[in-house]
Amino acid sequence: MKTHAPATQRSGHILVIEDHPDIRELITTILQADGHHVASAHDGDMGVQMAQRDPPDVILLDLMMPKLHGYQVLQSLRANPATQRSSIIVVSAKAYASDKRKALDMGAVAYLQKPFEAAALRAIVRQHLNKAVVTFWGARGSIAAPGPGTLRYGGNTPCVTLSYGGAQIILDAGTGIRPLGVSLQAGAAGKPLEVNLLITHTHWDHIQGFPFFTPAFVPGNRVNVYGPHSAEKPLDKVLRGQMDPEYFPVALGDMAATITVRDVAMDPFQVGPFTVRAAYMNHPGMTLGYRIEADGLVVAYATDTEPFRALLPTVIRTEGVAEFGRGQDQELVELVRGADVYIADAQYSPEEYAKKTGWGHTNYVDAVTIAIEADVKRLVLFSHDPMHVDAEIDRKLAHCRELMAAAGKSIEVTAAAESVPLEVFAR
Numbered sequence: 001m002k003t004h005a006p007a008t009q010r011s012g013h014i015l016v017i018e019d020h021p022d023i024r025e026l027i028t029t030i031l032q033a034d035g036h037h038v039a040s041a042h043d044g045d046m047g048v049q050m051a052q053r054d055p056p057d058v059i060l061l062d063l064m065m066p067k068l069h070g071y072q073v074l075q076s077l078r079a080n081p082a083t084q085r086s087s088i089i090v091v092s093a094k095a096y097a098s099d100k101r102k103a104l105d106m107g108a109v110a111y112l113q114k115p116f117e118a119a120a121l122r123a124i125v126r127q128h129l130n131k132a133v134v135t136f137w138g139a140r141g142s143i144a145a146p147g148p149g150t151l152r153y154g155g156n157t158p159c160v161t162l163s164y165g166g167a168q169i170i171l172d173a174g175t176g177i178r179p180l181g182v183s184l185q186a187g188a189a190g191k192p193l194e195v196n197l198l199i200t201h202t203h204w205d206h207i208q209g210f211p212f213f214t215p216a217f218v219p220g221n222r223v224n225v226y227g228p229h230s231a232e233k234p235l236d237k238v239l240r241g242q243m244d245p246e247y248f249p250v251a252l253g254d255m256a257a258t259i260t261v262r263d264v265a266m267d268p269f270q271v272g273p274f275t276v277r278a279a280y281m282n283h284p285g286m287t288l289g290y291r292i293e294a295d296g297l298v299v300a301y302a303t304d305t306e307p308f309r310a311l312l313p314t315v316i317r318t319e320g321v322a323e324f325g326r327g328q329d330q331e332l333v334e335l336v337r338g339a340d341v342y343i344a345d346a347q348y349s350p351e352e353y354a355k356k357t358g359w360g361h362t363n364y365v366d367a368v369t370i371a372i373e374a375d376v377k378r379l380v381l382f383s384h385d386p387m388h389v390d391a392e393i394d395r396k397l398a399h400c401r402e403l404m405a406a407a408g409k410s411i412e413v414t415a416a417a418e419s420v421p422l423e424v425f426a427r
C-alpha cells in the first residue's frame with residue numbers, strides 16, 4: 001500500500017500522447033510545475049507502447065495523430081488489462097458533440113476542449129488523480145442467486161471495495177469476495193498483500209465467501225478483519241465457527257496468511273488513509289453500518305437494516321410510535337449524512353415489505369426517504385432480493401428515480417451491479 005498524502009498534494013504519473021510539439025511541451029510544463037511526473041509520446045502507436053510498458057495514472061490523448069488516431073489508441077488501451085486503471089482524458093480541438101460522446105462511450109473519463117486554460121488542465125488532472133472507485137463484487141442479499149435472470153446485476157452476496165490513492169477497504173465477505181480475492185492475488189504479482197476487511201455482521205450472506213478468499217491462504221499476506229462482537233462471542237470466534245470441520249475442511253487458524261480479527265463498535269478507527277465510523281443497524285443480531293471518509297470523500301455502507309419508523313408501528317400500537325421510530329432512525333441518517341455515495345439496503349418493494357415486516361430489511365421507498373433526509377449525493381440500491389431478476393431491479397430503480405424526481409431532489413439513484421464500478425471524486 002502506498003503511503004497517504006492529502007488530496008491536493010497527490011502527484012501522479014501522466015502520459016501525454018500528442019503529435020503537436022508546442023502543445024506537448026505546454027502540457028508537460030504546466031503539469032511538471034504541479035509536481036507530476038510527465039512522459040510524452042508523439043504518435044498513437046508510441047503512446048500505446050509507452051502506456052503498456054509503464055501504466056500511467058492519467059493519459060492525455062489527442063485525437064488527430066499519425067499512425068494510430070486517438071480513438072484507436074483509446075480502444076487499444078481500454079482492451080488491455082495493464083492500462084485498465086488509467087484515466088484517459090481526450091484533449092482535442094474537435095468541438096463536435098458526436099466526437100465528445102464517442103470518446104466517453106469508448107471509455108475516456110473526460111473531454112478537454114482545445115484551446116484550454118492552464119487552470120482547466122490542472123484541475124481535470126487533479127480531479128482524476130483524486131478519484132475513488134467503489135466496486136460491487138456482490139450486491140445480493142440473503143443468498144447467492146446465480147442464473148440467467150441475474151446476469152446484469154449479479155448473483156453474489158455482499159462484497160464491496162472502496163479504492164482510493166492506492167489504498168483499499170473491503171466491505172463484507174459474501175460470495176463476491178471469492179472473485180475479488182482471485183483478482184487481488186493476480187494483481188499482487190508475487191508481492192505480499194495487506195488487505196483490510198470490514199464485516200457488518202456475521203449472517204451467512206456476509207461471511208460465507210471468506211473461506212474461499214485466496215489471499216488468506218498465501219504465506220506473507222496480512223488480512224486485517226474488523227467487525228462487531230456478537231451478542232455472545234467475539235468476531236474471531238464466530239468466523240472460526242463457520243470453518244469448524246463440520247462445515248469446512250480448513251480451519252481459520254490453518255490459513256497461511258497472518259490473519260488478525262478485531263472487534264469494533266461505535267468508536268472511530270483508522271484503516272490506512274480512511275477514517276471509519278460505525279453505527280448499529282436495526283437488524284436481528286448485532287450489525288454495524290460504516291461511514292468511511294478520506295480527504296473529504298464519504299462513502300456510507302449501511303445495509304441490512306430495517307427502519308424503526310416502518311417496523312415499530314406494526315408491533316407497538318400506541319400513538320406517536322412512528323414519530324418515535326423516526327427519532328430512532330436518526331442514528332442511521334447521521335451515519336450517512338451528506339455521503340457522496342450511500343449504499344443502502346433496498347431489498348423489498350412496498351408490497352413485499354408488507355409481507356416481510358420484521359425480517360430486518362428495508363422497503364426501497366424508505367431508502368429513498370432516508371437518502372433525502374440525510375442529503376446524500378448518490379443513493380445506491382443494494383442487497384437485492386434473491387427472488388428479483390434483472391428486470392425487477394430495473395423496475396425498482398425506475399420507481400426510486402420517480403420518487404426522487406417527485407420529491408424535487410437531484411440525488412442520483414443507481415442500483416448496485418457486479419463489475420459496474422462507481423467513480424467518486426475527493427474535494
Ligand SMILES: [Zn+2]
Pocket residue numbers: 201203283304360
Ligand atoms: Zn443480515
